[in-house]
Amino acid sequence: MYATQALTQLVPLAADELDKNKVTPGVLGFLVFAALAVGVWFLMKSMNRHMGKVDFEEAPDPAAGPESADATKRSTAAKG
Numbered sequence: 001m002y003a004t005q006a007l008t009q010l011v012p013l014a015a016d017e018l019d020k021n022k023v024t025p026g027v028l029g030f031l032v033f034a035a036l037a038v039g040v041w042f043l044m045k046s047m048n049r050h051m052g053k054v055d056f057e058e059a060p061d062p063a064a065g066p067e068s069a070d071a072t073k074r075s076t077a078a079k080g
Contacts, residue, residue, distance in 0.1 A: 025033075
């Protein structure tokens with residue numbers, strides 16, 4: 001017997017107990033939602049930790065020309 005045939009035999013039994021106006025996700029739905037929320041929270045904490053380790057300096061644009069490269073060198077020399 002296939003699973004769909006077994007389910008069609010059980011549907012009339014559930015129809016007597018099922019009130020369509022009172023169907024809720026229940027405890028299982030809450031637990032699944034809470035587990036997803038905790039998982040997202042841990043992923044966000046991990047992402048923030050990894051992003052804090054990133055040290056990025058943007059390289060000068062080679063297509064901008066030598067004037068902007070000279071200005072970058074001058075501003076770097078003035079800082080250090």
